Amino acid sequence: MFEQLGLIGCGLMGGSFALAMKKAGLVKRVVGYSKSPSTTDRARQLGVIDVEAPSALLAVAGADIVLVAVPVAATEATLKSIKHLVTPQMLVMDVGSTKADVVQAARRALRDQVGSFVPAHPIAGREVSGVEHADPELYAGRQVILTPTERTLAAHLRCAEELWTRLGCRVTSMAPEAHDAAFAAVSHLPHLLAFAMMQSVIRQENSDYILSLAGTGFRDFTRIAASDPKMWRDILRANREEVLVQSRLFQEALQAFEHAIQADDDQSLEDMLTLASETRAHWRMGALRKHKAA
Numbered sequence: 001m002f003e004q005l006g007l008i009g010c011g012l013m014g015g016s017f018a019l020a021m022k023k024a025g026l027v028k029r030v031v032g033y034s035k036s037p038s039t040t041d042r043a044r045q046l047g048v049i050d051v052e053a054p055s056a057l058l059a060v061a062g063a064d065i066v067l068v069a070v071p072v073a074a075t076e077a078t079l080k081s082i083k084h085l086v087t088p089q090m091l092v093m094d095v096g097s098t099k100a101d102v103v104q105a106a107r108r109a110l111r112d113q114v115g116s117f118v119p120a121h122p123i124a125g126r127e128v129s130g131v132e133h134a135d136p137e138l139y140a141g142r143q144v145i146l147t148p149t150e151r152t153l154a155a156h157l158r159c160a161e162e163l164w165t166r167l168g169c170r171v172t173s174m175a176p177e178a179h180d181a182a183f184a185a186v187s188h189l190p191h192l193l194a195f196a197m198m199q200s201v202i203r204q205e206n207s208d209y210i211l212s213l214a215g216t217g218f219r220d221f222t223r224i225a226a227s228d229p230k231m232w233r234d235i236l237r238a239n240r241e242e243v244l245v246q247s248r249l250f251q252e253a254l255q256a257f258e259h260a261i262q263a264d265d266d267q268s269l270e271d272m273l274t275l276a277s278e279t280r281a282h283w284r285m286g287a288l289r290k291h292k293a294a
């Protein structure tokens with residue numbers, strides 16, 4: 001399907017995309033660039049990329065598909081640096097966790113070439129980063145959200161849908177703002193809460209001892225607190241308004257639980273726990289809920 005993938009950001013997401021594309025026979029050659037030359041070198045040693053490029057622009061030269069897989073705050077500078085080689089025939093995508101800021105960055109950076117850009121967010125990932133963790137199966141069975149703009153070329157949008165589908169993903173399209181509102185609730189706030197949970201334990205005097213007692217519930221709840229701090233700093237800042245809305249909603253829910261406990265209101269406490277428990281028990285990743293719990 002493609003001759004040459006230009007990969008900018010040879011980390012977990014970019015590296016996994018390159019491996020998945022090769023495994024699916026969708027690309028012949030991968031030319032990669034990462035900010036640190038040692039990362040690009042490592043990506044070549046691991047067989048994630050075939051050729052090292054000394055700059056983002058040179059990674060794009062000769063490519064018919066480009067993936068920008070850098071921290072969201074680096075998107076605008078990256079797109080600016082490659083603009084001169086972006087053509088209407090070239091499909092350019094990203095994998096950023098936030099979309100309104102990325103779309104605005106693309107408009108500013110790519111200007112008349114913005115039609116080549118299909119903003120994408122694979123709902124796949126891990127709490128570890130770096131090319132060492134790149135995995136050809138990372139995207140299999142996961143959702144990918146596309147947030148095309150009014151200027152996105154229809155042919156590129158169709159091509160992106162087909163590509164992600166061939167990698168085993170379920171593809172959905174939505175507006176960037178709707179994306180950011182939804183993912184503030186189901187991804188950004190949960191990560192923030194996991195970080196905050198760790199903070200609240202660490203601040204206690206006997207934290208080492210308490211942590212040594214914790215079991216699987218704590219492990220499952222806090223797994224994502226091991227995620228990359230700089231990446232999450234960028235995501236939380238990029239989607240600050242929606243994250244703060246969700247944080248306030250969460251605090252209201254927590255306060256309702258606190259009040260019920262304080263007031264010995266067993267009925268309210270049990271009702272709230274039941275609603276949460278039943279909803280979670282029936283929740284399946286990627287499935288729409290048919291019946292709301294009573």
Ligand SMILES: NC(=O)C1=CN([C@@H]2O[C@H](COP(=O)(O)OP(=O)(O)OC[C@H]3O[C@@H](n4cnc5c(N)ncnc54)[C@H](O)[C@@H]3O)[C@@H](O)[C@H]2O)C=CC1
Pocket residue numbers: 008009010011012013014033034035036039056069070071072074078095096097098121122123124125126127128129130131228231235
């Ligand atoms: N880690 C996850 O679970 C998920 C991450 N994402 C998004 O994917 C993007 C990449 O994240 P990961 O692959 O996890 O991070 P990573 O840290 O594994 O990889 C990022 C790579 O980009 C390189 N880089 C940083 N700034 C650069 C620049 N200005 N120019 C060129 N290369 C640069 C880094 O050296 C690194 O190799 C982020 O935007 C993140 O929001 C999306 C879904 C899941």
Ligand SMILES: O=C(O)C(=O)Cc1ccc(O)cc1
Pocket residue numbers: 096097122123124125126127187224
């Ligand atoms: O580690 C996990 O389970 C995640 O939730 C990973 C993740 C992180 C950021 C995203 O934008 C999407 C997925």
